[in-house]
Amino acid sequence: MKKVLSLAIIFTFVMMVIFAAVPAAAQDTRVGIVLSTGGLGDLSFNDAAYRGLQRAEEELGIEFQYIEPADPSEDETALRRFANRGFDLVIGVGFQMSDTLELVAQDYPNVKFAHVDQDFGEDILDNVVSLNFAEWEGSFLAGALAALVSDTGVVGYVGGVDSSLIQRFEGGFYQGAKYINPDIEVNRRYADSFGDPARGREIALGMIDDGADVIYHAAGGTGSGVFQAAGEEDVYAIGVDSNQNYVEPGHVIASMLKKVDKAVFDIVKAVDEGTYEGGQNLYFTLEDGGIDLTSLTEVGQPVLDAHESGLITDEELETIRTMKEKVTAPHADKIAEIKEGIINGEIKVENWGVTGRPENLE
Structure with a gap:
């Protein structure tokens, strides 16, 4: 009996050693x-x-x-x-x-x-x-592009909620547009919401009535209303954060990427x-690729994915390609030059999120 008990104790001890030596299965993060x-x-x-x-x-x-x-x-x-x-x-x-x-x-x-x-x-x-x-850097490129494309000399910016963060976008866009054309008119309004497309459309339509032919938004879901207005009135818009170039095909000329x-x-x-x-x-930042502007010459993979999934038709994809060729590609070299100037410090972009919005802006 004592022998059997001793064997049981030894067996138990051996199994404990074995299991202790086996690492626990890693759990997914x-x-x-x-x-x-x-x-x-x-x-x-x-x-x-x-x-x-x-x-x-x-x-x-x-x-x-x-x-x-x-x-x-x-x-x-x-x-x-x-x-x-x-x-x-x-x-x-x-x-x-x-x-x-x-x-x-x-x-x-x-x-x-x-x-x-x-x-x-x-x-x-x-x-x-x-x-x-560094939203102000990418938005500077968006503002420069808007000024280069604009025929009326009037562009617009629609923000979500007026705050130091969203002023980073506003300030960069304003400075970029003025860099290209010091006399350009930059209309700026806030929707007080990131989820109100109807309000975004209303603001954009008002800007279009005042002559704006390129409108940039930093308004989250509210921005879809800006795109809708651009399509209705046959003007241009610039998207934000993600590649939104497949929305309202032919009217969203670029997007400021925030990766x-x-x-x-x-x-x-x-x-x-x-x-x-x-x-x-x-x-x-622009330098490390965390901020950028979508290609002005190529439609980009997100647009191709939208086509593949059926979000846009063959005809709409071709419309986007044609728009790129005629509207934005001619300005690709200039935007690339400006981008390099920001990265190497030759072009200074003020961060309104830190400095605040200057008083007495035109």
Whole structure:
């Protein structure tokens, strides 16, 4: 009996050693993202952030969940939901969520957070990384293109909510247009919403009535109304954040790219690989490719994808190609020259998000 008991003890000990030597199965990295007002389908930065997670899911094998708050008042509950459940990374999208994310991150110091579109300055928490973009640089290119294309000498800018962030776009566009034509008229209005296409259309139509023939928007889902007005009145528009050139084919001449998808993918990859370092305010610029203007000569893969999926017809694809050839390609070299000037410092672009909007603008 004692021999049998001894053998059982030895067997149990051996099995414990064996199992201790076998590493536990690695769990997939889990990411939770709380999207900004307007949610998915904005064809803008929410969709871009989502694409970044889709890429991470495909290439890295991570798992992710998302929440689309109907109102900013729901942001805190959504962020806490992911933090409470032990997600490896919690992402908040949009400057309107910055204070809330900071508050939640303080309560969960062992959870990693990332935020899109807010520089937290020197007081950024050790478990937060902010992902920011030099929108004023890319918007300068958009303004220069608008001035080069305009026949009326009047262009327009439609912003979402008037704030320091959205003023970065406004300021860059204004300066770019004035760089090309100091006498150009730049109409600027805000919709007070990132999710009101009807309001975007109304503002754009008013600008068109006042002579604007190229209108740039930084208004999220509200911008779809700007595109609609451009199509109705046969003028041009410039998209933002994502490649929106397939919307209203032939009327969206370019888009100012803000590569939120790449920034989101990179931060998820850092968490997945164990290289995440909190307490950083990161910036993506023209120089590193985080900001850019879509090609003025080629239609681009997103447009081809839209055609492949049936969003645009063969005829509409050809319309976009023709527009590129006749309207934007002639200005490609000039825009490339300006881009290089910004990168090497020869052209200085003021960041209105920091300096504020100058008084007594024309």
